Amino acid sequence: MILSLWKYMQGYVVIQVRGYSPERFINLCANKNIYIWNVRKISEGYVFCISGKAFFMLSPIAKKTKCRVKILEKVGLPFKFLRVKKRKYFFYGLLFSIASVILLSFFVWRIEIDGNLNYTNEEITAYLAQQNITIGSLKPKIKCSELDDQLLSHFNKTMWVSSELVGTKLIIHIREGVESEIIVDNKKPCDMIATKKGTVVSIITRTGTPLVKQGDEVEKDAILVSGTLEIKELTEIKAVEFTHSDADIFIRTKHPYSDTLEYQYIDKQYIKEKEKKDKAFQLFHFKINVLKPNMKAFRYDTVEKQTQIEPIKNFYLPIYFTTTTYMPFEEVEKVYSPEQAKEILTQRLILHMKKLEENNIQILSNDVIFKEDKKSFIASGSIYVIEKNGDIKFFDETIRRQEYNEYFTEEDGDTP
Template identity: 25%
Template sequence: MKRTQGVFFNGYTTFKVTGSFPEFFLNRCVENGIVIWNIKKLDESSCQANIKLEDIPKLKDLRKNMSYKISFSSRIGLPFLINAIWKRKPLVIGFLLSLILIFTLSNMVWDIDIEGVTPEIEHKIKENLDEYGVRKGAWKFKLETPSQMQQRLLNDVPELLWIGITEKGTTYHLQGVEKTIVEEKDEGGPQHLVAKKKGIIVDMYVEKGEPKVNVNDFVQPGDILVSGLIGGEDDQQAVHAKGEIIAETWYESEVSIPINVEYKVITGEKEKQYAISLFNASVPIWGFTKPDYKQSFMEEKEHPLYLFNWKIPLAFKTKYIWEQEVFEQNRSQEEAVSAGIEQAKRELSKQLPIDAKILREKILHEKKENGKVKLILYIKVQENIVKPYPITQGD
């Protein structure tokens, strides 16, 4: 490594040595461990060189016993730069205060722009944003991310079909789409109502058309339930059949449930840690100790910082450390079977229409192996089984 590396940070100066054979003095400097460089011969009796600030006392001690004259000229390096800046303290303080003020104002909310909705919905959105802390003058790094705000607004303002939030400097732009009430369309052309699956009919609500089945009838997929052809042969008309045919249907489900189960629960206790992220490197500023939790769950939020409208490579990080408790449950086979039945019902409910009802279930097969209980279930459901079938010419 060069002995002159990093001299800018420690500072160095240029000196001139004058006397008979100045090279002799420079040789003595090197012999005494004084680092000099950029040596120049000015004339027969003088030379010039650079020297570190820390070596100047050694240089002066060496000159005391010799008949040479030394003078210093340029001063270069960080110490001299700091000293020059310090002499202009009012200017420096004013610049730093201005920078802090600009940085502070650049990371606050100064405008909220909402488009695409009626004044009534806009008022509701502003009220909810105010509850979330999104208001003029709020610190942006304390707010939720735009995607989190979007989800909360969709839940809290039911009139919204969609809303997009973009953050541009100190402004939040919101573009919303309201739900529209769709007017009931013409019922369409003539049609039958047919069965979309097999079942036993338990109830019927026929609004238009001629019923072709009765309660307690067993039907197969494709059977006509309500005919769209009404009247006699001479005055027969084709209508748009409407109605509901409720039937009992059957599903087979297979589930596997572990007997021993482990699950984690957040207790509600938490610790906060704050850090500054610079070029993806985190520097902690608060909360240096790790909480004494046996089990924990960590959640991080990063809020970028801005200078005017420019995103700088600096971000404010908040880390939440939640305490968790781990519970182990050793279930009996009967408890595992009960949990398996509930799981099968939940999975089936996702596939069924909203108005369908699960009536009862029956275990067709039960087997315990490898710490699990495997079940094959027969589940009875009550649901509307109609499917429109258009009436074409010639039916």
């Protein structure tokens, strides 16, 4: 192994010897201590390897033995350098390319986001831009742990965020859940009030005084759990304390629902035979169109497919190839039949109820009805649900205390 590497570093040639006496040629090489190896006999003489330096000692031997020497192959570093020297501009270009790739490896050239459903890629990348994290940002300036905390804080419906730098790519993994609760001071006294009108289905109170029970009808803004604790002895109030109310309250209520679909609509009919494509090359922000078709005579939609150069896995470069398909169309006025309109509105209603269920709202029933108008088909009614209710409302402890002045005498004035 070491000997083979040494031969490669020194450089050697594979030659063919033919003529009057090739055997004598080989013997004379041995007599003159010229090292040869891998000797093979062929129909027209011999083939063997010899160092590049020793090759120039073969001319007298060839004349003496009346043999001809032909170089079949040049192997080793010296010959590689000779080739490069002849192509110096290629060599300089190669060095420039290597240096450019090394330099580009210090930047982010691709941002990928996965797991996001409630928030679009555009919303997240816009926020990243506010934090000065964009395509072309320096990798050392991106602190993934800090970025995770910022994303969790800004996007309330995220339960977990993990970002990582892989090659020249920034990957942001997101797991979404229910909207994060706003952090409040749980030591500050407050009541819990109803946010909607409805019927109490269940109430589990952890702190505070419940003012309603199962089956009670409540109005919007009614106090469900009071932050006032009356400490009694039998029926007599001995002291009053104030606390931060906390409870799980579920009420049966209704959500108004309304949706409209106009009978007349515009249908796009695409003209397949008129479709045209444009290919473009982009380096950083500089874009060159190979041939942009003339589509002035048509109204058209475009579909763009962009491919980013990735010479090595996860090592993206700011080089893009884009194919744009221009799809001309004609607009044709059409009219939904009542059956079609009802089916579309029904599917919209089902989708709306699914979204409610995704937010942990239990659907009981609905009384949505469909009716025809002169120009449109209308769905209207209510969706009856059971949902968690109750919002905190802070109160001024001093004002609330005035309602119980008779219980705060000089003797118990220190009562909290």
